[in-house]
Amino acid sequence: MKRIRKRIVTAGALFLAALFLLVGRLVQIQLISTESFSKHNINLIDESVRQRTHSFMINEGRGLLLDRKGEMISAELKPAIILFPFIQDQKGTIDEVANILGKSTEEIKNALKDHEEPFVIADDEDQITQEAMEEINGLQRPGVYAQYISRTKHSPFAGALLGVTGQAPEIIKKKYPDKLEKGTITINTKIGKTGLQQAFDPFLISEGETKLIYHVDRSGSPLFGLDVKYLSPSNPFYPVSVKTTMDSTLQGIMEKAIKVSHIKKGGAVLIDIEKNELLGMVSVPYTSGLMKNQMLSQHAPGSVFKIVTAASAIEHQDLANRGTFDCNLGIDGKEAKHALGTLNFSESFAQSCNRTFGLLANEMMKEDPNMIDEYAAKLGLAGTTGWRGQVYHYPDFAQFPEEETGNIWGASSDKKVPLAVSQTAIGQKNVQVTPLAVANMVAAIARGGAVREVKAATEIEYKNGTTFLSFSDHKKENKIEPYTAKKLQMLMRDVVTNPKGTGRALNGLPYKIAGKSGTAEKGDSKTSNKWFAGYFPADQPKYAMVVVDLDYKGGANPVLSAYSDIVKQIYENDKKNK
Template sequence: MKRIHKRIVIAGALFLAALFLLVGRLVQIQLISTESFSKHNINLIDESVRQRTHSFMINEGRGLLLDRKGQMISAELKPAIILFPFIKEQKGAIDKVAAILDKQPENIKSALKRHEEPFVIADDQDQLTQETMEEINNLQLPGVYAQYISRTKHSPFAGALLGVTGQAPEIIKKKYPDKLEKGTITINTKIGKTGLQQAFDPFLISEGETKLIYHVDRSGSPLFGLDVKYLSPSNPFYPVSVKTTIDKNLQEIMEKSVKASHIKRGGAVLIDIETNELLGMVSVPYTSGLIKNQMLSRHAPGSVFKLVTAASAIEHQDLASGRTFDCNLGIDGKEAKHPLGRLDFSESFAQSCNRTFGLLANEMVIENPKRIDEYAEKLGLSGRSGWRGQVYHYQDFAQFPEEEAGNIWGASYDKKVPLAISQTAIGQKDVQVTPLSVARMVAAIARGGTVKEVKAATEIEYKNGTTFLSFPDHKTEDKIEPYTAKKLQMLMREVVTSPKGTGRALNELPYAVAGKSGTAEKGGSEASNKWFAGYFPAGQPKYSLVIVDLDYKGGANGVLSAYSEIVKQIYKYDKKNK
């Protein structure tokens, strides 16, 4: 009997303990941790409301990226007819909507059965005229709305440059704790993950969605009648727009030309020489994921780097003047793979003789070990090229946060090794620069020697069109002498006009081109980096264009074909828009 009584006591105690645990858990859920439940900090009140709320987002509230003419390039605005599921309870409503949209009522009924939340029944921009949308709204049917809806674009157009958005709760918590605390954003708010979306995220991040909402009961029926509310942020200044420097038409020309050239890995950069603003940027391959922008990544430039060596030789007692060089030899003094005979300095540049620039570099480094470094900096290849500075309360704001810094040397000991010096002089060994910085260098030479930061945006505008902030030009000390720039311009023109010049395929274009080719070998790989960096029109420089194929394996030169096509199409575009 005692044993049975003991078991009853133990069972009762366990039951009471379980009951207390259950009550404690309920107290925690209902009273203590309602706003930060579990390790994920779930707001149970918000989740409860969310489960009883059906909504349709009209605009996610994220700021816009505009091209230089003010056209949207990061989002698209399109007309749509939105239906709420409870429309099926209204007699005759479906027939009226179907008649206006020229649809069968049965098709709309079928769509309603498949959706438990609001959805778009029509978004054909050709079909949905302004008159059609007004006709729908004039019906004044609860649950039927004609609205222009905005959606972020994840399209190939300037994809690598503009970047992508997505959810990143951990970054949200770390980067925007104040906004989270105020409730203007949630941990699920989309942020910029790459490109300009990432760079300008502090300004573009949503201050609240614009949406249509209604509340439902357990069965999904409207909780407060057929009352759909329109909710939008109350701040009249947001969302803002970032006015970029991108020319939508030129960007499209570049993308089509690079695609037609069959460059599989590489891309193109186009800069306005007068303003040093980025007009277009293409990086391939591109997917909507987080793949690197090759135009902001550093690569071996090959003979394009001879512009640096040439500038130094010209500026210091004109080392190359009156001399000829045995271009049957390579930089190692052995027979060259492609013997070119005996050439003077200009011919060596046009035909890209490695021997000439290897010898000159060694002479200069003996005199001053920092000579190549100094001219790489003067021409904008060291460090980063994109606009950086204080913006608002951001001390080091970068318009190209993904941009990698250029590199010239590996070990400092290399400056004492003749072969290493020669390899560096022709853009091999440890030389690594970005296509953006090469385009910047070319622009500096074309404008007379002064280096400027590259801008991708000029200003940020409030919702009402007034300027929130702008990005002023920064003065720079980096420059070469005007005489040196003029001499380099002449050398670059000969690359195209000389019968044996490496850019002679570009000599018959409607815009005269000046530039420098480059081929950089990659150790242990059959592929090489194939470059052409130049500007046009040669007489009145307007555009700096750099194209690179990072996976060139011989055969047809896709870089020159793409360069040629872009120049032709820009000429037509300029002529049409004079």
């Protein structure tokens, strides 16, 4: 008997303990941890409301990227008809909608049948006219709305430049704790992950979604009648728009030309010389949206870097006029792979003689071991090239946050090694620069020697079109002399006009070209970087452009082919718009 009683007491105690645990758990869920339940900090109140709320997002509230003409490039507006499931219980409503849209009643009923959330008929499949939208809204039927909905573009057009958005809860918590606290964003709000979306994210990030919502009971029926609410942010100035410098037409021309040229890794950069604004940028491959932008990454420039060595030679004791050079020899004094004969300085530049620039660099480095560094800086190849400065309360705002800095030397001791100096002078060894920086260097030469930072955006506008802030021009302090720039212009033009020049394939185009080619050998020796950096028209400079193939395997030169194609189409576009 005692044993039975003991078992009953034990069972009772266990039951009471389990009951207390259950009550405690309910207290925790209902009263204590309602806003931060479990290790995942789940807000149970929000989740409960979410389960009882059906909504349709019209606009996620993120700011827009515009091209230089003010056209949207990061998102698109589409006419749409939004149908809430409860209209199935409204007599005649579906018939009216079907009649206006030219569809059958059964077609719309079947579409709604399996939907618990609002169903949208968008302009992707249907030609929804403005008249149809006005007629739909004129019905004034609960659960039936005609709206222009905004959706982010996920197309490869200018993908590397514009970048992508996505969810990143940890970054949200770190960068925007004040917005989280205010409730204008959640940890699932999309942020810019790459490109201009990343650069301007502090301004573009959503200040609240615009959506249609209604509440349902457990069975899915409307909880408060058929009242659908329209919710939107209260601030009339947001979302803002970033007006970029990109020319959509020229961007399209560049993308098509790079694709046709079969450049698999590389791309192109186009700059407006007068304003020093980025007109277009193509980087391939581009598939996931998170791939590295090759135009903002370091690469060996090869003979394009001879522009720096030439500028130094022109400004110091006029070494460029010292005589001729034996271009049958390479930089090591041995027989060259491509014998070019005896050439003077201008001919050496046009035909890209390595021997000439190796010798000149060693002579100059004896006088000043920082000579190459100094002229690389004067031509904008040191540091970064993109616009950077104080913006609002951001002390070091960068329009190209992914841009890598240029590099000239691997070790300072190389400056005392003749072969290392020669290799550096022709853009090999440890020289690494970005295509954006090279395009900017060319723009500076075409302009007369003054280097500026490249802008990708000119201003940020409020929702009502007024200016929130503008980006002023940033000039670099160091620059080459006007005489040096003029001499470089002549040398670069000769690269194209000289019958033996490395850019002679570009002679005879509708716009006269001045530039410099480059081939940088890689460690694997199977591929090389193939460049052409130039500006046009040569007599009235308007555009600076770089095209580069970072996986060149020999044979026909895709860089010159793409360069030629782009120049021709830009000429036709300019002629059409005169």
